[in-house]
Amino acid sequence: MLAESKFSYLCNGCGLCCRDKVITLSPYDVIRIARADKVSTGEAVARYTLRRGSLLRFLPDGRCAALAGPRCKIHPGRPLACRLYPLGLERAPGADGHTCVERFVRLEPAPGSLGIYGAAGTVADFLEGQQAAPYLDAVARYYPLVGKFRGRVAATVDFERVEPREFWRRAAREALAETNYDPNPLIDALFDPDGLGCGRASAEETAVAHVAALAETAAWEHDGAIVAAAAVMLATSLGYAPGEV
Numbered sequence: 001m002l003a004e005s006k007f008s009y010l011c012n013g014c015g016l017c018c019r020d021k022v023i024t025l026s027p028y029d030v031i032r033i034a035r036a037d038k039v040s041t042g043e044a045v046a047r048y049t050l051r052r053g054s055l056l057r058f059l060p061d062g063r064c065a066a067l068a069g070p071r072c073k074i075h076p077g078r079p080l081a082c083r084l085y086p087l088g089l090e091r092a093p094g095a096d097g098h099t100c101v102e103r104f105v106r107l108e109p110a111p112g113s114l115g116i117y118g119a120a121g122t123v124a125d126f127l128e129g130q131q132a133a134p135y136l137d138a139v140a141r142y143y144p145l146v147g148k149f150r151g152r153v154a155a156t157v158d159f160e161r162v163e164p165r166e167f168w169r170r171a172a173r174e175a176l177a178e179t180n181y182d183p184n185p186l187i188d189a190l191f192d193p194d195g196l197g198c199g200r201a202s203a204e205e206t207a208v209a210h211v212a213a214l215a216e217t218a219a220w221e222h223d224g225a226i227v228a229a230a231a232v233m234l235a236t237s238l239g240y241a242p243g244e245v
């Protein structure tokens, strides 16, 4: 679906959509969650996420960790995926390598959901109602870091001696591991801008400072494997396939 495609959705607050999901978080999602819950980004990672901050945490009974009864505790800072639901967003790198191409898909409703689908507006109207723009802007702000990380990998790894495909496969395995992953200060920094000293008055200012600090941190990192895993993690957290790094 495109921005002008007919679409509308009325949420009736049943909470059924907030169960048993896999929801990827971007660094900006974590900033917004933290600000809505009035905690630091490090605390938000501990409370609401898995896989080093990159996935929303769901409890063993299937409920999202942010669900209180049928209500979202962090509603003003809910992640982009929750704002878009029941639409999904597919991204691919643009031809210039710096921008991205976006396409929306309609997701299946949760079983028993009381939400009402319609065609009273457009996808663009729906996104506006969900105040999704700052989240989409943040993806565009963070995405060029993937290229910078890749550049740092090229500068630190001798691909005459290291087989590139196996190197990047290992980076993807490391980035996407749920447990037993190696310490990676750059991945930690991706989801904890406050810990990196980037906390600012607004989420947007925090994101701007965070992107600059991440670029500088990566520029000083001499272990290409650390930077490569962080590149895969960042790309995935922004909605790209790991193989698109």
Ligand code: SF4
Pocket: 017, 018, 019, 064, 065, 066, 067, 068, 071, 072, 073, 074, 075, 078, 079, 082
């Ligand atoms: S963050 Fe809020 S809206 Fe998103 S799944 Fe959890 S409870 Fe639902």
